[in-house]
Amino acid sequence: MEKIKKIFYVLTTTLEILLLVGAYMVNYFTHKKMGMLRHVVHKNYVWEDKYPIQTIQYIAIIALITLMLLVLILYMKRKVRLKKIVTTMSITMVILVLFFIGFILIYSAEEIRAFYYISVMLGLMTLIQIIKTFIGVIWYKN
Numbered sequence: 001m002e003k004i005k006k007i008f009y010v011l012t013t014t015l016e017i018l019l020l021v022g023a024y025m026v027n028y029f030t031h032k033k034m035g036m037l038r039h040v041v042h043k044n045y046v047w048e049d050k051y052p053i054q055t056i057q058y059i060a061i062i063a064l065i066t067l068m069l070l071v072l073i074l075y076m077k078r079k080v081r082l083k084k085i086v087t088t089m090s091i092t093m094v095i096l097v098l099f100f101i102g103f104i105l106i107y108s109a110e111e112i113r114a115f116y117y118i119s120v121m122l123g124l125m126t127l128i129q130i131i132k133t134f135i136g137v138i139w140y141k142n
Contacts, residue, residue, distance in 0.1 A: 012132045016125045023121040030114040044109045068097045071134045083140040089133040096126045
């Protein structure tokens with residue numbers, strides 16, 4: 001069971017890092033390559049016309065805050081019996097949620113052309129961290 005826990009932790013952490021690198025690459029290529037910029041601008045126009053972007057952003061923020069608070073409540077109840085790695089995961093979870101909220105509320109598609117792509121990647125990364133922390137609270141006991 002310990003081997004499964006380590007494999008799960010490494011895989012999810014790797015996926016989070018890949019999403020972060022992907023967000024950086026999308027932003028980088030949007031600035032460096034005209035074809036990528038055209039694609040992103042076109043998708044921004046289509047998505048803004050098709051979906052209620054502001055509503056989706058606020059729902060994502062509320063959902064991630066709610067999930068984070070539920071995991072933190074469960075963490076506080078079991079804190080004495082948990083390993084130190086869960087504390088690190090919880091702190092990372094809070095930092096990622098705050099980073100995601102700050103990114104969504106501070107920036108827009110006018111400032112960062114690849115805003116929608118980056119926000120989806122950051123949102124997925126944050127959700128994965130929340131799920132990883134939740135599973136850590138359940139699995140990692142002294």
